[in-house]
Amino acid sequence: MLFNNLIGELENKIGVKFNNRKYIEVALTHSSYANQYKNVKFNERLEFLGDSVLQLSITEYLFNHYEDKTEGELTKARALIVCENSLYEIARKWSLGKYIKMSKGEELTGGRDRVSIQADCVEAILAAIYLDKGIEFVEKFIIENLKDTIEKAINNEIVLDYKTKLQETLQKNGEVTIVYNLTKFEGPPHRRKFYTEVLIDNSVMGNGEGYSKKESEQSSAKEALKKLEDLDEK
Template sequence: MDEKTNYIENVEKRLNICFKDKELIEIALTHSSYANGRKNVKFNERLEFLGDSVLQLCISEYLFSMYKNKPEGELTKKRSLIVCENSLYEIARKWDIGKYIKMSRGEELTGGRERTSILADCVEAIIAAVHVDFGYERARKFIIDNFNGIIQKAMENKIVLDYKTRLQEILQKNGDVSIDYVLISYDGPPHRRKFYTEVCMDKNVLGKGMGYSKKESEQNAAHNALNKLDFKTSGRV
């Protein structure tokens, strides 16, 4: 078995699907940076364009048929949570797809394999590859099987996109309190710095977070605090 065949088979195992046209999944996993300077290398932006539409339609149909008593406005809000970049990133992490994406060395050194936008775009491209290779019904099943957990969280108001704001709302519900985000340390090379942050209330540490920017580490610290405090989140804030 050659290296390319092994690579594709490993991806298929992660996705639990076997492609008829192996080139489709290879293109879906190729970032534009990898194609730069290489002749006749196709990358995933066209598939991403198609996958976005397939995902939107599939989730719209599913919500329409499964939640018959929900008004249009509420369904629109739920759909926006399910198909948002953060949700796509969560799917990509579940598949561990970052390590399979073909990208330039420079993109990789600057954190491309964990960049939310790159991973989210790759998920859309993979959805398109399934659609092109097998048709809409198979793509629909693939989407619902993989997004079911996110759909449930969205319908139960358990998706929060801004953990810092949500934490502040909860902690200050009964009056003002002092909430501080403290950068504890950072490490790694300049192009791949990791930041470690604690969120404190009145000098008591509530949560800790790591991120590849100060903003990301603060959001993760707030998320950690919400989990520790066992608060139920109440949707997008």
């Protein structure tokens, strides 16, 4: 599919029609693609701007809507809302990896699925929207796309490190043995997928997968936590 057609598809998906498509074209261009050609702009400068637009929008929203929260509580919530994982969740909803222009080499090493590349691209898109539509439009867009994340952050429902959370939860009442076993891996070296199980006192409590051992362990710990929560509710 031609890049212009892809941009049109993404515009429909996110609900934004750009007056100046150059902004979104640059936002979707990774540095690896620009390195192959002369005079091609890529999205790192837009990431820089988008980060500030995001921080300001979330800060203002939290300040105006949660008057009962302290400065420390708001700072903690903001950090969870604007973190890489939260931006990656937005990217996944948009299937953003499909639309990023990158080199073949980057693509072959899993670039389209890389968390950092997609999260950075979200920031670049926010900057593109800001430049094309103005601050009021982009603030509304940001809040609409992060409203669930904001609510979870305010209610302390976001966990970034599931392994630590699992350990803290289990060891409240004494020592518990937690072991992570790599059960298998598959795929070529540049796109290897790992599968991990977590055993609690020798019983399998969760299974996870990911494109790194760390990611698969976190995934298995997340499943174990969910099972523990379900047991507590019964």
